[in-house]
Amino acid sequence: MQALTRRSSLLLDLAIDLVMPPLGTLAIYTSLGLAGSVAFHGGATAIGSFACVAFVIALYVARGWQLSNTGARGLVDLLRVPLYLFWKLGLAFRRPSAWVRTARGGESP
Numbered sequence: 001m002q003a004l005t006r007r008s009s010l011l012l013d014l015a016i017d018l019v020m021p022p023l024g025t026l027a028i029y030t031s032l033g034l035a036g037s038v039a040f041h042g043g044a045t046a047i048g049s050f051a052c053v054a055f056v057i058a059l060y061v062a063r064g065w066q067l068s069n070t071g072a073r074g075l076v077d078l079l080r081v082p083l084y085l086f087w088k089l090g091l092a093f094r095r096p097s098a099w100v101r102t103a104r105g106g107e108s109p
Contacts, residue, residue: 003015023057023060023061024081024084024085024088026053026057027057027085028085028089030050030053030054030057031054033046033050033053034047034050034051034054037050061078065078
C-alpha cells in the first residue's frame with residue numbers, strides 16, 4: 001500500500017517481487033501447460049497463450065543475460081538451466097529421507 005501512497009517505484013517493485021513465484025517455477029508450469037495443450041489438442045487459444053508466456057520468459061531471461069555482461073560464459077550457464085530444472089523437479093517428487101540432527105559444539109555425537 002505504501003508503494004501507491006508514496007508513489008515509490010522501488011516499493012512497488014519489491015511488492016511485486018514478493019508476489020511472484022520463482023522464475024524456475026514459472027518456467028516449469030509454462031512448459032507443462034504448453035506440452036499439455038499440444039498433447040491434448042487444447043486449441044489455438046491455449047497453445048498460443050502458453051507459447052506467448054514462454055516467449056516473454058525467454059525475453060526476460062535474454063534481457064537479464066544482456067544486462068549481466070557475463071558474455072559467452074553466462075550464455076553457456078543459461079543453456080544448463082533446463083538440467084537444473086529437471087533436477088529440481090526430481091527433488092519435489094523424491095521421498096524425504098530421515099532427518100539426522102547434527103552435533104553442535106560441546107555435544108557428543
